[in-house]
Amino acid sequence: MAQFGGFLSGNSVSKNTVNNDGLFAIGVAALEGGRLAQCYECFYGIKNAAAKFNLALCLMKAGDAGKALTELNQALSEMNRRMPETLSSDRKIDIPEMIEKYEADSDGYMAPMLQDEPELFAYGSRQRMLRLKADLLFALDRTEELASVTASLSGKHYRNIEEIIQKQKEK
Numbered sequence: 001m002a003q004f005g006g007f008l009s010g011n012s013v014s015k016n017t018v019n020n021d022g023l024f025a026i027g028v029a030a031l032e033g034g035r036l037a038q039c040y041e042c043f044y045g046i047k048n049a050a051a052k053f054n055l056a057l058c059l060m061k062a063g064d065a066g067k068a069l070t071e072l073n074q075a076l077s078e079m080n081r082r083m084p085e086t087l088s089s090d091r092k093i094d095i096p097e098m099i100e101k102y103e104a105d106s107d108g109y110m111a112p113m114l115q116d117e118p119e120l121f122a123y124g125s126r127q128r129m130l131r132l133k134a135d136l137l138f139a140l141d142r143t144e145e146l147a148s149v150t151a152s153l154s155g156k157h158y159r160n161i162e163e164i165i166q167k168q169k170e171k
Contacts, residue, residue: 020046021115027054028112036062049078049118053129057112060132065139072136076129079118104158127153131160138164 027042036058043055052075059068109128118125130149137146146164153161 024051024115027051028114031058031061031112034061047078048115049075049082049125049129050113050115052078053113053118053125053132056132056136057110060136065136069133069136069140072129072133075118076126076133079122079126079129082119101157104156107160109160127156131158134161134164138167143168 023042024046027039030036030039030042031054039058040055040062043051043058046052052071056068056072056075059065059071109131113125113128130153134146134149134153137143137149146168150161150165
């Protein structure tokens with residue numbers, strides 16, 4: 001029974017005794033399954049860009065764009081602090097155009113971010129964060145900040161950015 005971490009024996013397992021990989025996996029599954037309270041509990045307090053991104057998604061889905069933006073800004077700051085050389089060089093693998101177009105047209109940027117994704121795929125992770133940031137800034141009607149984010153993404157023909165720019169023009 002010990003293999004069940006004490007669940008069947010009545011011993012509780014605290015968050016501190018679970019390894020970060022397991023906690024992260026539970027948080028991602030909770031976010032994908034719409035269990036926002038459990039997701040929040042898993043990611044709250046973790047100072048990791050992916051965890052902060054996932055916390056921002058959780059808060060956005062719960063309807064708190066302001067707190068979501070705060071968490072997302074912390075995720076971007078963490079990326080800038082830990083991986084400045086990767087981000088400043090704009091290095092990325094030459095991805096076939098049809099794959100880039102598919103990605104730009106999809107809403108995959110709203111999927112949970114895996115734990116090591118920012119370190120392994122810094123360029124793409126940052127793009128996902130900026131796309132989400134554009135959505136949040138639009139929801140908060142913060143047009144000056146929104147203009148700077150959309151300018152950095154507008155040439156990439158992302159559907160959500162095109163929709164935001166179009167809605168801005170309609171105002």
